[in-house]
Amino acid sequence: xxxxxxxxxxxxxxxxxxxxxxxxxxxxxxxxxxxxxxxxxxxxxxxxxxxxxxxxxxxxxxxxxxxxxxxxxxxxxxxxxxxxxxxxxxxxxxxxxxxxxxxxxxxxxxxxxxxxxxxxxxxxxxxxxxxxxxxxxxxxxxxxxxxxxxxxxxxxxxxxxxxxxxxxxxxxxxxxxxxxxxxxxxxxxxxxxxxxxxxxxxxxxxxxxxxxxxxxxxxxxxxxxxxxxxxxxxxxxxxxxxxxxxxxxxxxxxxxxxxxxxxxxxxxxxxx
Amino acid sequence: xxxxxxxxxxxxxxxxxxxxxxxxxxxxxxxxxxxxxxxxxxxxxxxxxxxxxxxxxxxxxxxxxxxxxxxxxxxxxxxxxxxxxxxxxxxxxxxxxxxxxxxxxxxxxxxxxxxxxxxxxxxxxxxxxxxxxxxxxxxxxxxxxxxxxxxxxxxxxxxxxxxxxxxxxxxxxxxxxxxxxxxxxxxxxxxxxxxxxxxxxxxxxxxxxxxxxxxxxxxxxxxxxxxxxxxxxxxxxxxxxxxxxxxxxxxxxxxxxxxxxxxxxxxxxxxxxxxx
Numbered sequence: 187x188x189x190x191x192x193x194x195x196x197x198x199x200x201x202x203x204x205x206x207x208x209x210x211x212x213x214x215x216x217x218x219x220x221x222x223x224x225x226x227x228x229x230x231x232x233x234x235x236x237x238x239x240x241x242x243x244x245x246x247x248x249x250x251x252x253x254x255x256x257x258x259x260x261x262x263x264x265x266x267x268x269x270x271x272x273x274x275x276x277x278x279x280x281x282x283x284x285x286x287x288x289x290x291x292x293x294x295x296x297x298x299x300x301x302x303x304x305x306x307x308x309x310x311x312x313x314x315x316x317x318x319x320x321x322x323x324x325x326x327x328x329x330x331x332x333x334x335x336x337x338x339x340x341x342x343x344x345x346x347x348x349x350x351x352x353x354x355x356x357x358x359x360x361x362x363x364x365x366x367x368x369x370x371x372x373x374x375x376x377x378x379x380x381x382x383x384x385x386x387x388x389x390x391x392x393x394x395x396x397x398x399x400x401x402x403x404x405x406x407x408x409x410x411x412x413x414x415x416x417x418x419x420x421x422x423x424x425x426x427x428x429x430x431x432x433x434x435x436x437x438x439x440x441x442x443x444x445x446x447x448x449x450x451x452x453x454x455x456x457x458x
Numbered sequence: 459x460x461x462x463x464x465x466x467x468x469x470x471x472x473x474x475x476x477x478x479x480x481x482x483x484x485x486x487x488x489x490x491x492x493x494x495x496x497x498x499x500x501x502x503x504x505x506x507x508x509x510x511x512x513x514x515x516x517x518x519x520x521x522x523x524x525x526x527x528x529x530x531x532x533x534x535x536x537x538x539x540x541x542x543x544x545x546x547x548x549x550x551x552x553x554x555x556x557x558x559x560x561x562x563x564x565x566x567x568x569x570x571x572x573x574x575x576x577x578x579x580x581x582x583x584x585x586x587x588x589x590x591x592x593x594x595x596x597x598x599x600x601x602x603x604x605x606x607x608x609x610x611x612x613x614x615x616x617x618x619x620x621x622x623x624x625x626x627x628x629x630x631x632x633x634x635x636x637x638x639x640x641x642x643x644x645x646x647x648x649x650x651x652x653x654x655x656x657x658x659x660x661x662x663x664x665x666x667x668x669x670x671x672x673x674x675x676x677x678x679x680x681x682x683x684x685x686x687x688x689x690x691x692x693x694x695x696x697x698x699x700x701x702x703x704x705x706x707x708x709x710x711x712x713x714x715x716x717x718x719x720x721x722x723x724x725x726x727x728x729x730x731x732x733x734x
Contacts, residue, residue, distance in 0.1 A: 192540045199535055203550045206608065210553060212576060213565045225574045299721050300468055301669055303690055304710045307703050308470035314484070390558045392672045393690070397698050408560035412676050415564055422568055429561035440556045444549060451613065452620045 210433075217241070217426035224422045240427035250431065252403055253410040258435075259322055260395070260406060261388040264329040268384045269377055271331045276339025277369055281351060291340070294333050302328070303393070310397060324398045325406070329388050335380050338454060342376040343369065379450035382443050386436045407432040471707050479704035490704075497708035507709070509684050510692040513599060517688065518667045521603040525667075526659055528611040533618035534648075548619070552612040559609065563676035566605045567592065570677075592678050595685035602673045602686055610666075614659045621655030622648070657728045664720050668713060689713050 212231065216224045217240060219233040244250040278284075279291050309328060310319070318324035346369065354364050370377070395406045405413065411428050418424055440447060475497055477483070483490040501507045536547050554562065569576045570591035578588040591601040625648065633643050649656075670688040674680050680687035680695075689709060697706030 188540070195535065195538055195540055199541065199547055202532065202535070203547060206551055206554060206612075208576070209562065209565050209569060209608070210557065212569070213561075216568070224568075227574060227579075229574050229576055229579050231576075297465070299665065299714075299718055301665070301710070301714055301717055303669065303693060304471045304707075304714050305467035307474055307697055307707050307710065308467040310698075311470075311484075311703070312467070386556060390560075392560050392675075393694065397694075408558055408672075411560050411564060412672075415567075415676060419567075422574075425564050426568070429558075429564050432558045432561045436556055436558060437553075444552075448548075448552075448616055451616050 213426050213429055213433075216423055217430045219423050221421065221423055224426075240421075240424045241431070243424060244428055244431065248414065248428075249403070250410075250428070253405055253407045254431070256322075256399075256404060257389055257406045257408075260325050261385050263322065264326050264388045265381050265384045267326065267330045268332065268335055269381060272335030272380060273339050273370065273373065273377070274365065275331065275336045277343055277365055279336065279340045280343035281346070281348070294336065298333055306394065306397060313398065319398060320400045320404050321398075322404075325395050328394060329384065329391075332384075334454065335384070338376060338380055338450065339373070341453060342373055346372055375446065375449075378443060379446040379453075382439060382447045383450055385439060386447075389436050471710060474704055475707035475711050477704045479702075479707070481701040483703070484701060493704070497705050498712075500705065501708055501712065506684065506687065506692060510687045510689045511712075513685065513687055514668060514670060514689045516599055517603060517606070517670050518664060521606050522660075522663050522667050524603065525607040525610050526614060526656075526663055528607055529614035529659070530618050530652075532611060532615045533622060534644075536615070537619055537622045548616070551615060554609045555612040557609070559672045560676055562609055563605065563673050566601075567677045570601050593682055595682045598678055598682060598686045602670075602677065605673060605677075606667070606670075610663075614663065617655060617659055618652070621652050625651045653728065657724060660724050661721055664724070665717055668717050668720070 215232055218236045218238070219230070220235055220237050220239070223233065223235075224230060279287060305328070313319055313324045313327065318327070351364055351368065354368050359367065389406075390408065391406075392408045392412070396409050396412070399405050399409060402410075402413075411425075411432050414428055415425060476492060476494055477490050478493050478496070479490050532551055535541070536544050536551075541547070568574075570578075572578060572588055572590040572593065575591070577591065582588065589597055591597050629647050629651070630643060633647060638646070669690050671690040671694065674686040674688055674691050675694075678686045680691050690713065693706050693709040693713070696702045696709065
């Protein structure tokens with residue numbers, strides 16, 4: 187009985203995994219086929235001839251290196267800035283006593299139900315006034331601080347014993363010194379977690395860069411890919427290659443650091 | 459910081475929704491007039507708004523529960539005592555969550571291709587006639603829901619696994635001694651113990667699903683015959699394609715209101731569940 191049960195479970199698990207992964211594998215496989223090869227019936231799952239021509243085309247004719255650069259600059263920039271700002275805010279919420287602190291924190295959490303789209307219109311106008319439309323800064327601004335990031339940092343920093351901070355103070359360390367030399371090193375794991383979340387979230391983001399980047403040369407990869415879809419919808423293999431290149435960097439980051447990512451979700455959900 | 463870039467814009471958005479801010483206002487703020495609730499009145503008479511609202515609710519009410527059910531199913535499977543290689547399967551199921559939404563929307567557009575797509579090929583194998591997934595107004599939204607479930611189930615699955623692991627094993631042992639079978643164990647132990655997790659998952663899934671945008675933008679542009687036009691897509695078109703930013707802001711606020719009420723309802727239902 188248990189044995190049959192077990193075989194059944196594994197069959198279910200493996201077939202689910204196969205269905206889950208097949209679009210990704212198919213994407214990779216079609217991206218290596220010669221142009222037009224996938225538009226046959228029955229649809230081929232594996233390429234007969236392997237070619238890298240679409241990847242080559244993307245870089246030589248379609249300016250992909252530029253989009254890759256844009257995406258990288260923006261994602262890395264937002265990640266670094268958000269680590270700095272969220273950790274400072276989280277530290278303030280966790281360790282400083284100021285009037286209305288807990289109220290303010292609850293207000294922030296309540297802000298989670300406000301969809302980002304509500305803020306996009308005024309933010310756009312604000313950036314337009316300041317001349318930040320179509321710049322890296324413009325795309326990066328809303329991502330610099332996040333409720334989720336502050337929450338994650340605060341929860342983690344609550345576990346730092348006050349006595350440790352007091353001891354450092356007695357030794358004559360100023361506020362910034364305590365934060366920089368004591369708090370940050372103690373919070374390394376949560377820094378890694380937030381860094382992955384922010385990097386991947388920014389890399390994958392679509393609506394905001396679509397709004398802010400008006401010039402083709404400033405597009406991020408997802409925006410460029412969506413744009414490419416308009417002109418090259420018939421070039422299945424080329425579009426697949428573009429998709430592969432867009433996904434690849436986040437996938438690599440995730441595979442290397444997945445432990446921290448999954449921990450982050452669990453932390454966020456336990457006291458969410 | 460947050461106040462400047464978050465709460466200030468919310469108030470500003472509310473204010474904008476009471477104005478006729480458009481492309482002229484963009485060039486000179488002097489052209490903007492205060493028009494009270496006109497935008498909201500226009501919304502009520504705008505058939506496209508009602509279509510977008512209906513489509514978005516369709517997506518949330520069908521796609522949301524379906525995606526939660528698949529997540530829970532996957533979590534139960536992986537969490538089973540008989541299964542090994544848990545972290546391997548967990549990782550595999552999580553891959554779509556990480557993948558860039560625009561990319562997978564592009565890929566799925568080809569999967570849904572009526573002639574050369576994988577899905578119709580697979581359906582053909584079991585004797586189902588080909589369907590023009592993204593070209594048929596009846597099937598376009600189900601196609602988008604299917605993509606969303608595939609893309610998102612891994613995320614909630616992780617949360618469910620964490621929730622399942624917090625249920626004390628003794629409860630199940632006691633139930634087994636009492637002779638409860640798997641189904642009644644699930645009903646009387648697993649589900650009630652998962653209630654807080656379920657609430658959290660329900661709320662974040664609802665909030666996320668109400669913001670449907672990239673899938674229809676990439677796959678259908680809202681078509682065919684507006685069958686996949688979502689609120690956010692309509693808001694984007696009005697605000698950033700036609701620069702009717704006042705009108706667009708009123709759309710954004712309606713969306714906010716709906717999400718807010720939806721959250722309150724879920725909190726209320728959950729509370730009653732505890733008391734009953």
